[in-house]
């Protein structure tokens with residue numbers, strides 16, 4: 252074992268931009284009637300007479316969209332660009348809303364753009380299409396006044412796409428501005444048959460994802476087949492809303508009180524959690540110093556569940572904990588803090604060298620504490636599939652936070668829904684099963700294995716676990732639901748029909764995390 256030297260980063264916060272720029276929530280705008288707006292901008296300058304350059308936030312948003320088109324992640328590319336260009340505060344919030352909203356809703360916007368342009372979007376240059384998506388989001392998804400949305404987007408088009416494209420962008424956006432968002436949705440839905448097909452279009456999800464989430468709502472016992480449409484609508488809509496910024500106080504290193512004193516609100520869900528209503532989490536000393544972290548409350552709850560259940564038999568003699576797939580280290584940070592408090596040795600394993608380095612960094616405060624209290628804390632760089640053989644029955648508690656499609660965290664990753672394919676689910680199936688098998692082998696009799704994914708897809712969750720149970724008789728399922736308790740000790744509602752736990756953004760406000768608890772015989 253080689254010692255080496257956190258949970259998902261903060262989501263892009265969405266705040267209103269300047270001059271009436273909005274928070275992106277749909278349906279809350281006070282807009283003049285479409286005809287009035289249309290007449291107003293018709294009376295303004297022709298595109299050729301308008302300003303040649305747009306503002307810095309819109310240009311940054313466009314640049315980020317192009318980087319995302321080339322394979323970048325919006326939540327990494329955009330903050331870097333904003334830092335480089337010195338775009339901060341409300342302008343940064345405006346640019347973030349533009350990129351996140353235009354990317355998430357590009358499926359719907361493309362259908363509207365095609366209708367307004369009178370041609371399929373694959374006949375539109377992809378650079379120009381990104382400009383149009385940004386304009387469409389300002390017109391249909393934000394509170395940007397029509398004249399500003401059209402003029403600034405045309406100026407952007409002139410700057411980055413050329414004069415010819417600017418005329419086309421002007422014509423398409425003017426046509427889009429002539430109807431209200433709901434009218435466009437009705438128009439593009441005409442002729443789309445089937446409720447799931449229409450919902451997928453309206454909420455801008457690939458059809459295969461809408462179908463898989465529908466199956467997951469039913470399969471996890473969250474919705475009955477004859478009443479699933481309401482739940483599915485709420486779930487898909489929650490993918491288009493920004494996630495709140497959740498913080499976890501790592502026990503023994505920070506307290507929830509400290510986060511509250513720094514401006515956060517106590518979590519109603521997680522006993523170690525808080526939510527930050529506004530501001531930069533990095534401005535909080537405990538977060539900066541790695542004693543607390545930005546972490547979804549669902550991730551916090553499943554770590555607490557794994558550590559709350561009692562181990563039995565051999566596993567009680569020598570408690571030792573393992574995080575089999577630890578990178579970048581969010582859950583390992585919380586697990587390590589809890590292990591140190593109980594003076595239990597902890598190993599965080601990760602296959603990717605870069606991500607193992609991130610785990611090492613995330614655990615800096617915990618490592619210092621472990622040294623101080625003489626508790627063993629190691630980061631291992633290696634394949635988790637080998638650990639069951641390398642250290643059979645070596646651990647009392649094992650977390651397997653398996654690589655997955657991330658379909659439960661689509662609100663955090665605006666481009667993910669367009670990048671993932673149904674084939675990814677099948678491609679991960681073997682790895683997920685091998686990691687679970689190795690984790691079970693690495694667990695001592697009486698010890699506990701927690702299998703988690705940030706996807707509710709049935710093929711990545713229930714079916715992986717039930718296959719493992721079918722193939723071996725040295726492990727049994729434990730009902731995990733009583734271990735998911737709020738700060739007052741009450742079991743959370745809506746956890747499904749057990750023994751698994753499935754969390755949902757539209758019910759719990761967390762990512763759609765899945766958790767199964769198994770006990771080794």
Ligand SMILES: C[S@@+](CC[C@H](N)C(=O)[O-])C[C@H]1O[C@@H](n2cnc3c(N)ncnc32)[C@H](O)[C@@H]1O
Nearest residue numbers: 576577578579580581582602634635652653654
């Ligand atoms: C869902 S992420 C884990 C997130 C992490 N638990 C956290 O809270 O920050 C899955 C991780 O498993 C790692 N991984 C993939 N295959 C692996 C393997 N064979 N052995 C160990 N880790 C693996 C990936 O590199 C990725 O970092």
